[in-house]
Amino acid sequence: MENITGVLAAYMANARFEHLPEHVVQHTKFRVLDTLAAMISGSRLKAGVEAIRYARAQGGTQESSIVATDLMTSASNAALVNGMFAHADETDDFEPTTKAHPGSHVVPAALAMAQRKNSSGSDMIVAVALGYDLCCRFLLALGPDLVRGSHRSAEGTSSTMGAVGAAAYLAKLDEAGMRYALSYASQQVSGIWSWVRDADHVEKAFDFAGMGARNGVTAAIMAELGFTGVWDVLDGEHNALIALSSNPVPSEMIKQLGERYLVTETSIKPFSVGYPIQAPLSAFLDLLRTHRLTPDMVESIKVRLPADGARIVNNRAMPDVNCQYVIAVALIDGAVTFESSHSHDRMKDPLVKQIMGKIELLADPALMIPEAPRSGHVEIFLKDGRSVNQFVRHAPGTKENPMDAAQVNEKAASLIGPILGPSRTETLITLIGSLEKMKSVQELRELLQG
Numbered sequence: 001m002e003n004i005t006g007v008l009a010a011y012m013a014n015a016r017f018e019h020l021p022e023h024v025v026q027h028t029k030f031r032v033l034d035t036l037a038a039m040i041s042g043s044r045l046k047a048g049v050e051a052i053r054y055a056r057a058q059g060g061t062q063e064s065s066i067v068a069t070d071l072m073t074s075a076s077n078a079a080l081v082n083g084m085f086a087h088a089d090e091t092d093d094f095e096p097t098t099k100a101h102p103g104s105h106v107v108p109a110a111l112a113m114a115q116r117k118n119s120s121g122s123d124m125i126v127a128v129a130l131g132y133d134l135c136c137r138f139l140l141a142l143g144p145d146l147v148r149g150s151h152r153s154a155e156g157t158s159s160t161m162g163a164v165g166a167a168a169y170l171a172k173l174d175e176a177g178m179r180y181a182l183s184y185a186s187q188q189v190s191g192i193w194s195w196v197r198d199a200d201h202v203e204k205a206f207d208f209a210g211m212g213a214r215n216g217v218t219a220a221i222m223a224e225l226g227f228t229g230v231w232d233v234l235d236g237e238h239n240a241l242i243a244l245s246s247n248p249v250p251s252e253m254i255k256q257l258g259e260r261y262l263v264t265e266t267s268i269k270p271f272s273v274g275y276p277i278q279a280p281l282s283a284f285l286d287l288l289r290t291h292r293l294t295p296d297m298v299e300s301i302k303v304r305l306p307a308d309g310a311r312i313v314n315n316r317a318m319p320d321v322n323c324q325y326v327i328a329v330a331l332i333d334g335a336v337t338f339e340s341s342h343s344h345d346r347m348k349d350p351l352v353k354q355i356m357g358k359i360e361l362l363a364d365p366a367l368m369i370p371e372a373p374r375s376g377h378v379e380i381f382l383k384d385g386r387s388v389n390q391f392v393r394h395a396p397g398t399k400e401n402p403m404d405a406a407q408v409n410e411k412a413a414s415l416i417g418p419i420l421g422p423s424r425t426e427t428l429i430t431l432i433g434s435l436e437k438m439k440s441v442q443e444l445r446e447l448l449q450g
Contacts, residue, residue, distance in 0.1 A: 004241075005232040007254045008134075009178035012169060015130055017122040017436065019258065025436060027264040028129045030408045033432040034093055034268050035086055035103035036067070036111075036448075037412040040419050041272075041338065042088030043068035043450065047205035051084040064112040068419055068450035075112040076217045079163065082108035083213030084205040089342060090320045091415065092209070093266040094275045096373045096398065098139035100158045102266055104209035106131030109163035109216045113170040114441040121438030127166040131216075132263035135162025141252040142245040148193060150246070156191015157244065159212020160219075167220035177223045183233040184219035186240035199317040267374075268397040268408060272338045272415075274321035276309030278395035279376030281336065284327055287380055287390050288334065295331055295351070297382055301359045303327065304377040310363035315356075319347050327378075328355040338415060374398075405433075419450065 020028075042048045043066075055071050055078075064078035065071065067085065072078075086092050086104035093103045110127045113119070119127075138161040139147065139154055147154045164185035168178055195207045233240050234253060241248040271281055280303045287293065303323060305313070313323040320326070320341045329340050332351060346352055367375050372393045379389035394400035403411070409429050416425040428447055431438065438444075 002235050003232070004250045004253050005179055005182060005234040006175075007257070008234065009175045009182060011254070011257050012130060012165065012178045013173060013175045015126050015169060017126050020126065020129060020261075024129060024261045024264060025125055026405075027261070028125050029432055029435050030268065030403075030405070031093060031103050031132070031263055031266065032107055032124070032128055032435065033412050033429065034408060035107035036428070036432065037415040038087070038089075038091040038104065039082050039085040039108065040068045040448070041091060041415040042085035042205070044419060045088040045342065046200055047088035047202045048085045050202055051081040051205070051210065055081045064115040065445050065448060067448045070449055075116040075221065076214050078115075079109045079112040079167075079217040080210040080214035082111060083209035083211075087205045087209035089201060089272055090274045091269060091272045091338075093268050095136050095262065095266045098136050098144045098158065099154050100135050100139055100162070101155050101208050102132045102135040102158075102162050102262070105159040105212040105216070106135060106162045106166050108209065108213040110166040110170065111441070111444075112213070112217055113167040113220065115445065117170050117172070118440050118442060119170050121435040121441060123170060124441055125436055127169040129261055129263045130169050131162045131166030132266065133257070133261065134165030135159065136262040136265075137253050137255075138162075141241055141248050141250055143247060143249070146245045146247060151193050152244075153191035153193050153195055153207055155208045156195070156211060157189055159191070159209060160185050160189045160215040161212075163213045163216020164219045165216070167217045168223065171220045171224040173220070173223055179231055179233075180227060180229045181219045181223035183230040184222050184227065185216055186233045188215040188219065189240070189244065196312070201318050201320075265399050267395065267399070268403050268411075270396045270403065270407070270411060271336055272320060272341050273326050273336065274313050275374055276305055276313045276376075277321070277323050277326050278397070279374055279392040280305065280323065280378050281326055281330060281376075282395050283376055283378040283390040283392040284330055284380075285335070287378060287388050288330065291388055293331065293380065293382075295355060297384075298331065298355075298358065299381045299383045301327060301381070302362060302379045303359065304362045304364040304367060304379075306367040306369070306373060306375065307363035307365060308368075309374060310361055314361050319343060322347070323361050324356040324359040325352065327359055328352050331355055409433075420448075
């Protein structure tokens with residue numbers, strides 16, 4: 001198929017708020033709020049602290065704000081820093097088929113460019129929905145497994161394209177400008193799978209989110225300022241798709257544009273832990289409450305995950321992506337909080353270590369189910385000889401088992417409240433709930449300051 005670039009660029013240039021179905025608008029507002037919550041909470045984690053130091057050292061034209069701080073900087077720098085905030089831990093959303101993390105780069109890019117351009121709330125909603133589409137469609141066209149098969153990060157590879165979708169829309173580029181923005185974005189696509197060796201979740205925050213958010217905003221601003229480039233980067237000789245995949249399916253970039261909105265398909269995480277842990281943790285907590293389990297009742301625990309997920313969360317150094325640690329804390333505390341899921345000190349606690357030793361994580365080939373790629377099975381063996389088990393096919397927050405507005409708001413409040421305070425948190429949640437009525441996203445700036 002030819003003219004992928006042209007069809008996509010025309011769609012981007014002609015996107016309008018009134019074209020979005022009502023349910024897409026609602027889903028998009030959920031993702032904006034969920035990502036803002038991840039950004040605000042992430043500003044106080046290690047990746048966030050390092051990103052703030054970077055911003056202070058760089059300075060920059062005061063175009064856009066860095067949330068939860070008093071800093072203003074260039075839109076590109078703000079996108080980078082807020083992006084690192086958004087994936088400073090495992091609070092951001094996730095698309096199960098591609099394994100992309102769209103919110104962590106799309107929303108920071110949209111916020112930075114919306115402030116730079118004094119955009120309306122309705123324009124920001126369109127930008128975010130468009131960014132999600134470009135992020136996920138790019139990976140669907142490349143083939144996520146083919147990307148990883150060449151030692152590249154699917155998350156990093158998709159992030160620049162998602163960010164440019166949001167930023168280029170807010171720059172109000174025409175079709176030609178969209179073509180050039182896509183080309184400058186494609187040249188910056190990067191990300192290698194070595195992120196799995198990052199023990200501090202600092203480079204990972206850059207790889208998944210900050211890098212792509214910065215790249216996308218940079219590409220959009222270049223096109224806005226009149227930079228010209230390759231007219232059809234997704235077509236023809238040496239195009240971006242064949243450069244990044246051994247067997248791309250280009251039509252996936254434009255298939256069902258305006259009908260299928262990927263922003264409605266990502267999973268919002270109820271727990272601030274790595275996505276492969278969401279389903280088994282949900283199963284474990286259900287068993288814990290149903291059977292009123294305590295640590296002294298448990299002999300051992302077996303957790304079964306799809307093989308690719310098991311590799312990611314098996315006894316990792318980072319607490320929020322360590323399945324054994326998260327389940328152990330859940331057994332001791334009866335719940336998993338943001339604080340407990342990020343505590344390196346708690347991982348050293350003798351009781352936690354003792355219970356972690358009772359937990360076996362198994363990579364189960366039978367759970368490699370395309371339509372349920374992040375399921376989980378938990379079996380608890382009790383000291384009285386009984387065993388109880390539960391299988392969760394779709395974790396809470398998935399499109400098959402979605403969170404409602406009250407649940408999304410509750411999660412956001414738990415993350416934002418400790419930093420911005422209850423009054424500002426309530427106001428922010430209310431404003432995002434009616435984002436389409438906001439005349440200028442600048443109205444959020446003072447509210448988001450730390």
